Each structure stands twice: as structure tokens, then as C-alpha cells.
Amino acid sequence: MTSQTSVKTLLILGASGDLTGRLLLPGLARLVARGHAPGLVLVGAGSDPWTPEQWLERIEESFADENSQAEAYGRRELKRIRESTSYHQLDVTGEGQLAGLLAQLEGPVAVYFALPPRISQLACEALASDRVPAGTRLVMEKPFGSSEESARHLNETLAALVPEDHIHRVDHFLGKATVLNILGLRFANNFLEPVWNREHIEKVEIIFDEDLALEGRARYYDGAGALRDMIQSHLLQIMALMAIEPPASVGERDLRDAVATVLRASSIKAPYARNTRRARYTAGSIDGRKVPDYAKETGVDASRGTETLAEVQVEIDNWRWQGVPFILRSGKALGNKRKEAVVTFRPPPHLPKGFTGVDAPNQLRIGFGPDTLAFDVDVNGPGNVLSLDRATLKAELSASDLLPYGEVLEGILTGDPLLSVRADTAEDCWRIVDPVLKAWARGSVPLQEYPAGTSGPGDWLA
Incomplete structure (x- = not known):
């Protein structure tokens, strides 16, 4: 049975990468401005040694179009996201690093792996199931693995961490x-x-x-x-x-x-x-x-x-x-x-x-x-x-009034797996x-x- 508990924190791994700046953050901005993500906290993490100012600059750029068009409520929500966000430098494949960050965040947390498939696999292998907080959702970008064998291996790795209905294999192409x-x-x-x-x-x-x-x-x-x-x-x-x-x-x-x-x-x-x-x-x-x-x-x-x-x-x-x-x-x-x-x-x-x-x-x-x-x-x-x-x-x-990645994120935040590819x-x-x-x-x-x-x-x- 699918959980409907709303996500409190969205953690984007690969926050300094192209996918985050070009698609994820603009999609999130539209979602937030339209009132679909009340109270959400955004956290970025990546291997690049970004300062808080660099992370804020990326958010400002990605939110700019939506901020200029949003109603007063939407602008307030976008401002709230900017004021509460943070960026963390970490090696997601390093033992205990991702688990340590998860322990600091308000849950339930959705962990968005905006990373190459191989790095996502290694990051999940570095997580221990007893260090994944209850309610955590794991969000995997396409391509999911690189072959049938690797996809099966990744499925087994994820299944050891969270239930299947907490795994989102996203397909932004199909809104x-x-x-x-x-x-x-x-x-x-x-x-x-x-x-x-x-x-x-x-x-x-x-x-x-x-x-x-x-x-x-x-x-x-x-x-x-x-x-x-x-x-x-x-x-x-x-x-x-x-x-x-x-x-x-x-x-x-x-x-x-x-x-x-x-x-x-x-x-x-x-x-x-x-x-x-x-x-x-x-x-x-x-x-x-x-x-x-x-x-x-x-x-x-x-x-x-x-x-x-x-x-x-x-x-x-x-x-x-x-x-x-x-x-x-x-x-x-x-x-x-x-x-x-x-x-x-x-x-x-x-x-x-x-x-x-x-x-x-x-x-x-x-x-x-x-x-x-x-x-x-x-x-x-x-x-x-x-x-x-x-x-x-x-x-x-x-x-939809949302961008493709906004639709994907809405499903993740509300626990709706309709747009998620099953194992x-x-x-x-x-x-x-x-x-x-x-x-x-x-x-x-x-x-x-x-x-x-x-x-x-x-x-x-x-």
C-alpha cells in the first residue's frame, strides 16, 4: 500500500550538476510557486566545494523566471525555500557520509540521485539499511542501470534500503x-x-x-x-x-x-x-x-x-x-x-x-x-x-500547469508512484x-x- 505522508525535505545529490540547474530546480520553482509543496525544505549536496553563496546563486538563476511571474503567495514560498536551503560538500560513495547527512535532516526525506548511474549505485551500496530513516524515499534518474543485470543488481540494493513504494525511478518524459x-x-x-x-x-x-x-x-x-x-x-x-x-x-x-x-x-x-x-x-x-x-x-x-x-x-x-x-x-x-x-x-x-x-x-x-x-x-x-x-x-x-520535472517532483513529494517505473x-x-x-x-x-x-x-x- 502506498504511503501518502508528504516529504518534508528534498535532498538533491549532484546539486552542482547540469540536471539540477537546467531541469530540477526550475521544475521545483513552478511547483513551489503554485502552492504544491508547502513547508518543503531544499538541501543540496555534491562533490564540488561550493560556498553557500554559490548554491544560492544557482537557485536564484533557476528560480528567476518563476519568481518574476508568480503571485504574491508564490514569491513568498520561493523566498522561504531560498532562506531555508543549505549546501553540503560530500562524497556520496564514502562510507557513512550520506547517512550522516540524512541523520541531520528533518524527515521524511526524498533523496534525489541527480548523478550518473554508476555513482548512484555506489552511493546506495555505501548506505546501510539501519541508517536510512523511516519514510525516506529514494529517487533514481534514468537510465536505471546500464543493462538488465545492472538494473537487477540496483533493484536488489534499493530493496534492502527502503520498500518498493518508496523507490521512484523517474521518467520526466511521461508527465x-x-x-x-x-x-x-x-x-x-x-x-x-x-x-x-x-x-x-x-x-x-x-x-x-x-x-x-x-x-x-x-x-x-x-x-x-x-x-x-x-x-x-x-x-x-x-x-x-x-x-x-x-x-x-x-x-x-x-x-x-x-x-x-x-x-x-x-x-x-x-x-x-x-x-x-x-x-x-x-x-x-x-x-x-x-x-x-x-x-x-x-x-x-x-x-x-x-x-x-x-x-x-x-x-x-x-x-x-x-x-x-x-x-x-x-x-x-x-x-x-x-x-x-x-x-x-x-x-x-x-x-x-x-x-x-x-x-x-x-x-x-x-x-x-x-x-x-x-x-x-x-x-x-x-x-x-x-x-x-x-x-x-x-x-x-x-x-499540466507544471513543468515536466515539477510533475515528477509532485509525485515524489506526495508518495504517488504513478509516474515511477516499477522494478x-x-x-x-x-x-x-x-x-x-x-x-x-x-x-x-x-x-x-x-x-x-x-x-x-x-x-x-x-
Whole structure:
């Protein structure tokens, strides 16, 4: 049963890192300013010898936008956070150091590991279960481990420290509004669910193409790549939501059980040279901005062969989806920014003779950030009523008033695990991609190239 006791202290490990300044603190600022975190105390910790002034400067920068727009109550809350915060230099992997800090903080405490996976693992191993205060929540950033084996080992380490419902494996990509938008679309419309299967759907594509390049994140990204960074940790979760059986409720147990069932049935099958592709960007330009060759970026080890664009075809071996390819693609430094799921329906079995015009399959597109809906249908065109033309029905879907990391933090602070990845699911995501990673490491799939600012290698579909 999930505990609903609110967190009193948020401890961010890796407080001097990029993730904290760029995403975590701005997300927290919106959460606090909107009144979702009353009385919360923020504590930062890191290996850098920051002074209190340096920590406050980071908070001021991260809170600036929200502070300028907030109402009086929000500004007071943001001020309270700034006045009560503190920063501690410590080696989280050192014996007793993290436990010693936890003992000083008002609980319950949520410990946010804004750290590389390997350091998070070592930090948890350095903790003794008898020195973790009751009610402590452990928050792990993606990627959760680096393989199925390492994810299982990390799960075992965490389970020895706190109960499963106090472990949050966060996925900021899937905000609560996005999850509910997908579920509402699928299960609240009786015309849609009867055709949501292999009889009527030809393929499902889930695409996250970014126009951003490396942006100084070589230390993390060059050891991860597009398959680990996005497909393993984010796009498989979206795929599962698109493919689940109707749950009894949108409660976390029913929903996460349904997600786990889909992922257990999922795999990427050999030959990997046919069902997967990978590529890396070379020098180019995006919107007039010059982008250097990835292999020559500072901090990149070109010999690793890290991909910046990956595409895999996942098969779901169950009654509903047998034979329907789920194509998951993500890449950096691409010319067209594209974040959407595209459902392509099978063409009608027969078009009455006499009609002319568009004969392309109908498509349903769900856009992410902002969440949108577009449905392509064929209708009789103006003038010649026998000529079919393509029309698109569009709608904006519900949006949260919080930033993505604000939604994640709200779930952590209130003990709601809906947006948290469950232990078995985290391991299954790695099980799905591990064979591909091994095949790529053997060179079974060529590493292609594409100029930054294009749609990918020439032989890839745009």
C-alpha cells in the first residue's frame, strides 16, 4: 500500500550538476510557486566545494523566471525555500557520509540521485539499511542501470534500503497529463478501441527527433547514446501505454500491471541489421547555427561508436498486436523537431469505383510537449464530389500547469508512484534492448552518418 505522508525535505545529490540547474530546480520553482509543496525544505549536496553563496546563486538563476511571474503567495514560498536551503560538500560513495547527512535532516526525506548511474549505485551500496530513516524515499534518474543485470543488481540494493513504494525511478518524459491523455483517448472513445488492434492498424511509430546537438553533455551522452538515453528509458514506456489492455482503473497498480504485461511480451528480434539502425551526426548547421562533427566534440571518444540517431522495430507477441511493428526512433541534431506517436491504419479493403484522389492510409498522430491530437481522414473534396481529399481534424489535449520535472517532483513529494517505473519494468526495458546493444558492439549493424540539420542518413525515411 502506498504511503501518502508528504516529504518534508528534498535532498538533491549532484546539486552542482547540469540536471539540477537546467531541469530540477526550475521544475521545483513552478511547483513551489503554485502552492504544491508547502513547508518543503531544499538541501543540496555534491562533490564540488561550493560556498553557500554559490548554491544560492544557482537557485536564484533557476528560480528567476518563476519568481518574476508568480503571485504574491508564490514569491513568498520561493523566498522561504531560498532562506531555508543549505549546501553540503560530500562524497556520496564514502562510507557513512550520506547517512550522516540524512541523520541531520528533518524527515521524511526524498533523496534525489541527480548523478550518473554508476555513482548512484555506489552511493546506495555505501548506505546501510539501519541508517536510512523511516519514510525516506529514494529517487533514481534514468537510465536505471546500464543493462538488465545492472538494473537487477540496483533493484536488489534499493530493496534492502527502503520498500518498493518508496523507490521512484523517474521518467520526466511521461508527465501525468500525457499519460492520462493517452489513456483517455484510447478508452473513453467507443469508436476507437474496437479498431485498436492488428486487424485495423498497420504500424505504430513513436518518434522523438531533436534539433539539439550534444550541448556540452558529452560526459553523460557519449557513454549512453540514443538507444539507451531515449528509447530504452522513455519511448518503450510510451509504446506500452499505446498498447496496453484496458485497465480497471488509472490507479498506479492497475496501470503499472498493464504496462508490465505489454513489456514482458515485447522484444526486438534478429537479424538486427534488418530490425535496427544507428547513425551519428557529422558537421552541419541547424537554423543557421553551425554544429561541429559529433566525433570531434569536446569529451567525445570517437572510438566508442556512440550513435546519436537510433531506430528499432519492436514486436509485441500477444493476441492484439501480433505482426504489428512498433517503430521507435530518437535522434539529435536533426533538421525537423518531431515528438509524436503516429498510428497508421490499414487501407480500406475496397474503395467503390468512381472515387478518385487520396488513397493514403488514415493516420492518428499524438504530439508530445505540447500534447496535441491530429486525425487524418479522407473526405469528398469541394467541386468534384467524387474526388477524395485529405482533411486533418486537430485538437489540443489537456496540459499540466507544471513543468515536466515539477510533475515528477509532485509525485515524489506526495508518495504517488504513478509516474515511477516499477522494478520489474525497469529490468524488462533493458532486456528488450540488451541484445541490440551487444550486436552493435560487435559491429553487426553499421554506424551510418548524417550531416547535422538533415533528416538522417539518405537511405532512412524522413
